[in-house]
Amino acid sequence: MEDRNSSPPTVVVGIDGSRSAVDAALWAVDEAVGRDIPLRLVYAVDANTAGTDPHDGARDLARAEVAVRHALTAVESTDKPVKIEVEILQDLPTKALLQASRRAALLCVGSIGLKHSAHGRIGSTAAALASSARCPVAVVRGHDPLRAEQQWVVAEVDESAASEGVLRLALEEARLRGAPLRVLTTWQSRFTDIHDGNAVADGNRLARAQLDRRLAQWKKRYPDLDVRAVAVHCSTLKFLTKNAGSIQLLIVGHEQAQGITALVGPPGYAALHNAECSVLICEPQNIL
Numbered sequence: 499m500e501d502r503n504s505s506p507p508t509v510v511v512g513i514d515g516s517r518s519a520v521d522a523a524l525w526a527v528d529e530a531v532g533r534d535i536p537l538r539l540v541y542a543v544d545a546n547t548a549g550t551d552p553h554d555g556a557r558d559l560a561r562a563e564v565a566v567r568h569a570l571t572a573v574e575s576t577d578k579p580v581k582i583e584v585e586i587l588q589d590l591p592t593k594a595l596l597q598a599s600r601r602a603a604l605l606c607v608g609s610i611g612l613k614h615s616a617h618g619r620i621g622s623t624a625a626a627l628a629s630s631a632r633c634p635v636a637v638v639r640g641h642d643p644l645r646a647e648q649q650w651v652v653a654e655v656d657e658s659a660a661s662e663g664v665l666r667l668a669l670e671e672a673r674l675r676g677a678p679l680r681v682l683t684t685w686q687s688r689f690t691d692i693h694d695g696n697a698v699a700d701g702n703r704l705a706r707a708q709l710d711r712r713l714a715q716w717k718k719r720y721p722d723l724d725v726r727a728v729a730v731h732c733s734t735l736k737f738l739t740k741n742a743g744s745i746q747l748l749i750v751g752h753e754q755a756q757g758i759t760a761l762v763g764p765p766g767y768a769a770l771h772n773a774e775c776s777v778l779i780c781e782p783q784n785i786l
Contacts, residue, residue: 507603508538508583512595512623515565518608522638523569525776526606527580529636532674533603536581537573541566542594543586562586592626599631606636609776628779634667635781640774649746652680654734655709660751664780668749669720671778677746678724683709684734698731705729742775749778 509530511523523539530537541562545555566584573582587594599605607624624637653668655661665681672679685705687697709727717725730737738745 505601506535507533507601508536509533509604509606510538510540510595510598510602511569512591512605512607512627513539513541513565513569514591514608514623515561515568516608516610518610518638519565520569520572520608521641522606522608522636523573524576524641525636525638526604527573527576527578528674529604529606530580531578535603536583538583538585538598538602539566539569539573540594540598541586542589542591544590545588546590559586592623595623595627596630596632599627599633599635602633604634604636605631606638609637609639628777631781633781634778636776636778638776640776642774645746645774647676649677650680650741650744651675651677651747651749652682652728652738652745653749654682654684654751656683656751658751660780664749664751665716667778667780669716669723669725671747671749672723672725673720675746678726680726680728680745681709681713682728682730682734682737684730684732686732701731702729738775745775747776747778749780751780 509526511519511526513519513523523537526537543555543558543562563586566586570582570584573580589597595605595607605627607627609624628635628637651668651672653664655664668679668681671677683705685701687701706727706729709729713725713727717723728737738748
């Protein structure tokens, strides 16, 4: 039996038969190729959902095999040099993927699972993984390589040490995708609300200048990248809503003040869904 603790890392994709899961697998191909590690397609058959009919288990397994084969065919059709592994497990989907995240370099899931597709909302599995996984988690919304060519990678940072890890990951993602990088920071005023447009503009300029100084060393290390600082007052979601059509990927730290739910749940979903902007969450253990 394979020793999970000694096995090499992989890019893990949760497969559930949905179109969103296939998009996650396609999105993950470049991640695996760029790291030169396998892409691992994981389907978890939830035994708790089976009925009393003894044939239910066989039907669930057949459904899993069809879903995995469909995702595998889609990945192979990219003609990219990706090594593919397939695993069908008997377990709760969230539990199985959390376990897989312990040895994964990255965990990718679709934003809308099969059970939630009719309602057009974030899948419960994706939300749980974003909060609890032991590796970075990508919640993928759509996959359109041609559209993404001119879209930004956006990293949200603050003054914490953990944000340096977020920034490093964002630089690598931007380079991998050949995309411009926008490094976003928010600032708060001493007052509850600011109605003076000049005061907001001045605050933005000050915060942006501070961030520019911080980015100077990174720009020297990545001279081929278009890296720019962006500062906004109070709300990341306001910036995302205004620029959603220009963003392909948002990268945040696990402990950002707004919380993961605001980004992958209903508020962020409303801002990002139509733009097909994915969210990559860094886990606290490995970003430093």
